[in-house]
Amino acid sequence: MRENQNIRNIANEILELQESIYEYINTNRYQADLIRDLSVWNQICSSLDVISDTTMAILSYCTGTYPNDKGLQYIYTYGLLQSLFIQQDAVKNLTKAFGQDYEISDELKQIRNIRNSAIGHPTYEPVKKNVYYTYLSRNTLSKNGFSYMRSSGNGEDVFHDVNVEEILEAQLLGVLEKYKYISDVLKKADEEHKEKYKEILVVDIFPSSMSYSFQKVAQGICSPEKGNVSFGGSMLESIERTYRSFEKELMDRNELQGNESLKYDLDQYFHAIDKLRKYFNNQAEGMTERDARVYHYYIKEKHSHFVKIAEEYDEEYLS
Template sequence: MVRKLELEIRDYINASRRQFQIMGNKANWNKLCSALDLVGDTELAIEEYPNLCSTRSDGASYLLVYGILQTLLLQQDAAKHIADALGLKNIKRPMQLDEIRIIRNSAAGHPTSQKENGAHKSCFISRFSLSAVSFKMVTSFSNSSEPKFTTVSIPSLLEIQGKYIAELLEQVVDEIKKQEMEHRLMHKDNKLEDSFPQTLSYHLGKIYEATYTRQSFALGKVNLTTVSQVLESFKNALESRSEWGIYDSVNFHYEQLEYPLQQLDLYFDGESTFNEKDAYIFASFVEKQFDELIEIAKDIDKEYESEC
C-alpha cells in the first residue's frame, strides 16, 4: 500500500502544472524528491526484513534490530516531509507512530542518556532476550532503584507503521486530488479551444492572398495582427490557469511561430527581401503551427473535463 501511494504522489507532482509550481521553490522540490525516494527505499528495507530473520547470531540480530528501528524513523520523517514540501501543513504524523519513535530513541537512538518526567534514564537491550524479531529493553531511572522492562515485538511495530504511514500518505493523495479537482472545476468551462475563433481560417486565408499582391499588403498586415492577437489570447488563457510555460509542446510551437510572424510583418511593411513565394511558405508554416496548437488545446480541455 505504501509503495502504491508513493507512486500516486509521484504521478501527481510530475504533472506539468504542479511540477512547475513546486519547482519554483528549489529547496521544496529537492526536499520532496528526497522524501519520496526515502519512503520507497525504506519500504524496500521493511519488505526485505522478514527474509533476514533466520539468523541466530547476536551480532546480526543487533544489526537487524538497530537497522529496522532506524528505518522506521526515517520513513516516518520522510512521509511527513512529503506533506510539508507540498504545503499541506494540516497533515500531522499519526499519534500511533509516537510509540515506535520512543522505542527507537530508547533502544537505538539515544539509549545512554535521556530524560523522562524530570528524571534521567538510560536504556539497553537485554542480550539474553534478543532475537531478530523481538527483544526486552531495560530502562534505569535516576529517581528509582527499580528498572523498567519493556518487551518489544518488531513485527507488531511493522504492522503499526504500515497502517499509519499509509494513512498519512492517503491524506496527502486525497488533498492533492482535491486541489487538482478544484483547479479543473474552476477552469473547465473556459475552453482553451475557444481561444481560436472559427474565423481564424478566414484570417489565415487573407494572409495567403495578401502575399501575392503589394496592393493587398495592408490587408495582410491587418489579418496578421488579428492572428497574433489569437496567439496572445491563447497565452492569456493558459496564464489564467497558471499553465503558461509548462507545456513543452506549446513552448515549441510558440517558438516556431515567432520567426515567421516577424518575417511576414516585415514583408507586409515592404521591408523584407523575400518574394511572394517565400511569404506564402511562411504563411503555410504559420497555419500548420496553429493547427498543432488547436489540437493541443483540445487535449488539455479533455483533461480538464476528466476526473482525477
C-alpha cells in the same frame, strides 16, 4: 516471522498513493510553482524518496533471511528501527512541505519511543527530570522481536518486549493514513483548479474563420495587389491576436510554466508571424516571396498542432 500479507498489502497501497503524489508534483502547472521555492521542492522529493526506500527496507526485512551471526542481528535490529524513525520524519516533512499541519499518532509515537530507548539513546536518555539507561537483551534478539530493560537514575527497572510484526504493521498503517490525507489534499486542489476553468474551452479561442484568415494571408503574398497586401496583413494581425489569447489562457491556467516544449513552439510560431508582418510592411530586407510562402506554410500547418493541444487540455479539464 513469515511474510505478513497484511504488511505487504499496506505497503503496496502506500506505493500506489505515492505514484499519485508524484503525478501531481510532475504536472507542469503545479511543478513550476513548487520549484520556485527549491527548499520546498527538495523537501518533497527527498521525503518521497526516503518513504519509498524505507518501505522497501521493511518489506525486505519481512521477506529476507534473518542472520545467525549475533553482530549482524544487532545490525538488522538497529537498521530496522532506524528505518522506522527516519520514515516518520519523512512523512512529517512531506506533510509540512505541502503546507499541512502534522500531528503524530500515539501508535507512531510509541514506535518512536522504542527506537529512542532501544537504539537511539540507550546509554543516556534524559526524560523530564530523570535519566534512563537501556540494556538490550542479546539472547532475545530474533526476527520476530526482542526484549530490553530500561533502568532509571532512581533505581527503577522496567522490562519491555517488542513484537516486530506488530510495530511494522502499526507503522505502515500510520504512514498510509498520512499518505491518504496528502493525496486527498492534492486531489482536491487539482479538482478546484480544473473546476475554475472547465466552462472555458481552450479550443474555442480558435474561431472557425481561421482557415479564411490563412487563405487571405496567402493571397496577400501570392497576389500582392495593394488591397490584397493590406487585407492579408490585417488577417495576419487577427491570427496573432488569436494566438496571444491562446498563450494568455494557458498562462492563466499555469500550463506554460515549466512546459518548455510548448513555450518553444509558441515562440517559433510568433517568430514566423513577425517575419510575415515585416514582409507585408516592406521591412524584411532580403526576404523573398518564396521565403514568405515558407513562413505562411509553417503557420498554416502548425495551427492544427495547437488545436490538438487545446483539445487535450479541454478533455483533461472536463474529465
